[in-house]
Structure formats: C-alpha cells, structure tokens
Amino acid sequence: MLAVGLGLFQSAQLPASAAGEPGNRVVLNGRPYVALAEWAAANRLSARWNPKTGDMRMTNRWTRLYFKADTQRVEHEGVMVWLSYPVLRTQDRLYVSQRDVESVLTPLMQPPRLPSGRKILSVAINAGHGGKDPGNMAGARMEKQYTLLLAKEVERLLRRAGLKVVMVRERDVFVALEERPSVAKTRAADLYISLHYNATPGGDEAQGLETYCLTPAGSSSTNDRGGHGGGYLPGNRFDRENLRLAYEVHRAIASQIEFVDRGVRHARFKELTLAAMPAILVEGGFMNSREDGRKIYSEVGRQKYAAALVDGILAYKRLVERGQPE
Numbered sequence: 001m002l003a004v005g006l007g008l009f010q011s012a013q014l015p016a017s018a019a020g021e022p023g024n025r026v027v028l029n030g031r032p033y034v035a036l037a038e039w040a041a042a043n044r045l046s047a048r049w050n051p052k053t054g055d056m057r058m059t060n061r062w063t064r065l066y067f068k069a070d071t072q073r074v075e076h077e078g079v080m081v082w083l084s085y086p087v088l089r090t091q092d093r094l095y096v097s098q099r100d101v102e103s104v105l106t107p108l109m110q111p112p113r114l115p116s117g118r119k120i121l122s123v124a125i126n127a128g129h130g131g132k133d134p135g136n137m138a139g140a141r142m143e144k145q146y147t148l149l150l151a152k153e154v155e156r157l158l159r160r161a162g163l164k165v166v167m168v169r170e171r172d173v174f175v176a177l178e179e180r181p182s183v184a185k186t187r188a189a190d191l192y193i194s195l196h197y198n199a200t201p202g203g204d205e206a207q208g209l210e211t212y213c214l215t216p217a218g219s220s221s222t223n224d225r226g227g228h229g230g231g232y233l234p235g236n237r238f239d240r241e242n243l244r245l246a247y248e249v250h251r252a253i254a255s256q257i258e259f260v261d262r263g264v265r266h267a268r269f270k271e272l273t274l275a276a277m278p279a280i281l282v283e284g285g286f287m288n289s290r291e292d293g294r295k296i297y298s299e300v301g302r303q304k305y306a307a308a309l310v311d312g313i314l315a316y317k318r319l320v321e322r323g324q325p326e
C-alpha cells in the first residue's frame with residue numbers, strides 16, 4: 001500500500017480547465033491530484049469504478065481507458081502507457097496526478113495537430129551505437145549490427161511510402177550521442193526515430209517491447225520510482241507530440257507482433273533531450289531473450305518489425321495532418 005497524505009489543494013495552483021470543481025483537487029503525497037470520476041465527466045467519458053478491485057474503466061463512442069489503484073499506468077485503447085506518479089485511492093475515490101493529466105491524458109484525448117499547410121515529409125532514422133560502441137551484447141552478437149540492419153529495412157519501407165529518410169549512420173561508424181539529433185536537425189527531418197535493442201546482464205527472463213519518449217518537463221521518468229520532476233530541456237518543446245508519436249508506434253508494433261508489452265515509457269535519454277523535432281527511442285526486444293531473439297536476429301523477424309514500426313509512423317503522420325488538404 002502507498003502511504004497517502006490527504007490535504008486540501010489550493011485551486012490557484014491549477015489552471016481552471018484542469019478538473020472541474022475545486023473540491024475535486026487534492027494534495028496526495030505532496031502533489032496535486034485530480035479525481036478521476038470528474039476528469040472522466042469533463043472529457044465526456046462514462047466511468048465505472050469498482051472499489052473492491054480498485055479498477056476504473058472509462059468509455060465513450062471513440063475511446064476506452066483503464067486505470068487501477070496503486071499502479072503507475074493507464075491503458076488507452078489497450079496500449080499501456082506509464083504515468084509519472086501512481087494512481088491513488090482515498091476511501092471511495094480514485095485520483096490521478098495533475099502532472100499526468102497534463103502530460104499523458106490530455107495528449108491521449110486531444111491528439112496534437114500540425115499547423116495548417118505543414119506536413120511530415122522526412123524522417124530521421126538513428127541506428128543505435130556503432131563503431132567503437134557495440135551497444136548491448138548477447139554472446140558474440142552486438143546491438144550495433146542489428147540496429148543497422150533494422151534501420152536499412154525501415155529506410156526502404158519509408159521511402160516506398162513516399163517519405164524522405166535521413167540516415168544518421170549507414171555504416172559501422174561511431175557517432176557521438178549528442179551529434180545524432182543534430183544530423184537530423186541539419187537535414188531538416190520532421191521526426192526522429194532511434195532504434196535500439198535491450199539486454200539484461202544476467203539470465204534471459206526479461207523480454208518485451210519498450211517505447212520511450214522524453215520525460216515531460218516537471219515529470220518523473222519511468223525508472224525514477226516517482227522522484228521529483230526535472231526541468232525544461234530542448235526536447236520538451238514537443239512533449240505532446242513525443243508522447244503521441246511513441247503511442248502510435250508502440251500501438252502499431254504491439255498490435256502486429258507478439259511481444260510482452262512493457263509499455264510507453266519516459267526517460268531523459270540524451271538523444272531525446274536534444275532532438276529539435278518530435279523524437280522517440282524504441283527498444284525492440286531483449287537480445288538475450290530466446291523469444292525476442294527470433295524477432296531480432298532473423299531477417300523475416302526484422303522485416304515484420306520494421307513494417308509495423310513504419311505503420312506506426314504513418315499513423316502518426318495521418319493523425320497530425322488530419323483536416324489538411326491532400
């Protein structure tokens with residue numbers, strides 16, 4: 001159980017649009033929280049709350065969400081997205097942190113849209129690691145080899161879909177982390193997609209897909225265990241777009257390929273902090289997992305994964321370009 005300190009929240013600290021009546025805002029564990037039932041009503045969702053199990057399900061014609069007390073996640077359309085702070089319950093009500101309303105729930109409910117006349121025309125693909133930096137290792141296999149093979153497959157499919165592609169590296173060369181997003185910027189890419197594979201040092205029990213976007217300004221990263229939020233970084237200009245891009249790509253991959261779903265996560269990875277465009281980093285499985293290895297090391301596995309990833313990029317493109325002339 002999480003220790004909960006309940007106190008009245010001063011409404012002056014919250015934007016008026018945040019959550020209905022002031023009585024629905026409280027301070028829990030020293031942080032502003034919003035009552036989920038009222039948030040649902042404000043977003044025209046009907047909510048069903050089961051106090052026994054701590055589950056809350058919300059639906060309307062367009063969408064469905066699922067929350068559970070004392071977890072740090074929300075499921076939106078079946079896609080698992082990590083929150084910065086846990087969902088908490090007090091007596092008979094369920095609460096979500098104000099930070100998570102702003103940085104996760106709002107972009108999920110109100111997807112970003114490009115300014116009129118703007119389009120996604122080119123995508124930067126970063127094959128993680130390279131040269132003297134092998135990345136993760138599994139036996140003799142090096143992450144840098146497989147991220148490059150994957151990047152080339154993604155490049156092929158994006159070009160076939162009519163997009164320009166900026167390849168951060170095309171060979172086995174070392175490129176410093178901070179240079180990678182600047183290659184994308186110099187060549188005017190509209191999105192930055194960084195390709196990586198995970199590994200655990202001992203044993204092969206961990207497996208699954210993780211998609212990262214930059215931790216929103218003022219929020220806590222997924223692996224921080226609810227620490228205090230960090231400040232504003234260059235990549236935080238795109239907080240809403242970052243989350244939505246991660247969501248669309250994660251959703252496309254998770255729906256097409258059988259992965260353990262480790263969710264959309266938040267981290268302050270250097271590449272993401274410096275990106276001058278919406279950016280994500282995808283960890284497409286664990287190199288030392290037998291299950292994931294089949295997807296990583298085989299050509300067929302990589303082709304399927306690349307196709308799903310590109311579907312996600314194209315879904316994001318359609319979403320942010322909606323309402324624009326063809």
Ligand SMILES: [Zn+2]
Binds near residue numbers: 128129196197
């Ligand atoms: Zn890596």
